[in-house]
Amino acid sequence: MFDYSCSRRQFLGLAGGIAAMAGLGLAGCGNSAASAAKGSAAGSAAAKDIAGEVTYDGASSFQALVEAAAEKFMDKYPDVIISGSGNGSGKGLTAVAAGTVTIGNSDVFAETKLEKDDVKNLVDHEVAVVGMGPVVSKNVKVDDLSLEQLKGIFSGTITNWKEVGGDDATIVVLNRKAGSGTRATFEAAVFGSEANEFKGDAELDKSGDVQTQLSSTDNAISYLDFSHYDDSKFNAIKVEGVEPKSENVFDNKFPIWATEHMYCAKDADEATTAFLDFMLSDDVQKELVEQQGFIPVSEMKVVKDASGKVTEK
Numbered sequence: 001m002f003d004y005s006c007s008r009r010q011f012l013g014l015a016g017g018i019a020a021m022a023g024l025g026l027a028g029c030g031n032s033a034a035s036a037a038k039g040s041a042a043g044s045a046a047a048k049d050i051a052g053e054v055t056y057d058g059a060s061s062f063q064a065l066v067e068a069a070a071e072k073f074m075d076k077y078p079d080v081i082i083s084g085s086g087n088g089s090g091k092g093l094t095a096v097a098a099g100t101v102t103i104g105n106s107d108v109f110a111e112t113k114l115e116k117d118d119v120k121n122l123v124d125h126e127v128a129v130v131g132m133g134p135v136v137s138k139n140v141k142v143d144d145l146s147l148e149q150l151k152g153i154f155s156g157t158i159t160n161w162k163e164v165g166g167d168d169a170t171i172v173v174l175n176r177k178a179g180s181g182t183r184a185t186f187e188a189a190v191f192g193s194e195a196n197e198f199k200g201d202a203e204l205d206k207s208g209d210v211q212t213q214l215s216s217t218d219n220a221i222s223y224l225d226f227s228h229y230d231d232s233k234f235n236a237i238k239v240e241g242v243e244p245k246s247e248n249v250f251d252n253k254f255p256i257w258a259t260e261h262m263y264c265a266k267d268a269d270e271a272t273t274a275f276l277d278f279m280l281s282d283d284v285q286k287e288l289v290e291q292q293g294f295i296p297v298s299e300m301k302v303v304k305d306a307s308g309k310v311t312e313k
Contacts, residue, residue, distance in 0.1 A: 058092020107181025
């Protein structure tokens with residue numbers, strides 16, 4: 001069911017981890033602030049006492065960050081196995097609410113995807129911030145678009161690059177599928193609360209699919225999180241004259257960004273709770289987060305709530 005993220009871990013270890021987990025009591029999954037405190041205190045002395053299986057699904061945008069953290073975590077906790085997939089925020093949230101995974105990764109707040117009764121049984125861990133922005137084929141000469149122009153392109157009312165200062169060529173719109181947190185974040189910034197039913201020329205499952213198709217398609221536009229930018233394959237462009245850089249996200253100068261969430265059940269098992277604590281520890285926040293192209297939550301000067309409202313900290 002899940003992609004086995006860490007091939008160096010033998011399947012025999014999984015069996016041992018499950019057996020060990022059967023003897024563990026359930027541990028509550030604390031809130032982000034409490035988890036951060038516990039994460040910094042979770043020393044190596046407890047490492048040998050934790051065992052079990054952690055599974056996740058959800059946003060592909062920060063799957064690589066989760067995988068990198070999982071490797072470090074399993075080095076410290078050799079009796080824990082972590083595996084998962086990146087099938088989109090909607091699927092991750094649905095899966096953790098249903099109990100088919102222990103963690104649901106999401107670019108958006110659970111309140112935007114789930115029923116209230118499901119949300120109240122989950123605990124949110126905000127583990128990073130990610131900037132997202134429009135990306136275009138290498139042959140496209142446009143290097144800056146306003147939010148209004150993006151709205152026209154992704155609603156299908158602007159269909160030719162010459163309408164926004166480019167060549168006379170039909171715009172190929174590569175969209176993400178419904179349920180994608182990246183799509184939800186992008187559309188919230190571009191359309192606000194206005195509904196948008198335009199699908200574009202293709203609806204792709206994952207960030208990796210966007211990278212692949214954009215690099216092989218002329219005159220195309222899509223959107224990706226900063227960690228998936230690759231200027232050898234496509235060009236990231238400005239929005240409202242502002243470059244898509246992390247430092248421009250700190251104060252909301254660059255307007256397209258999201259908080260990365262990892263949700264668990266309130267009665268999550270000890271292995272899951274320990275991994276979420278670890279995601280908020282210095283090992284991850286001061287090393288892996290920036291290495292993977294994300295922004296530590298502590299560096300943000302503003303916060304965004306579930307309605308999309310941005311306020312100063």
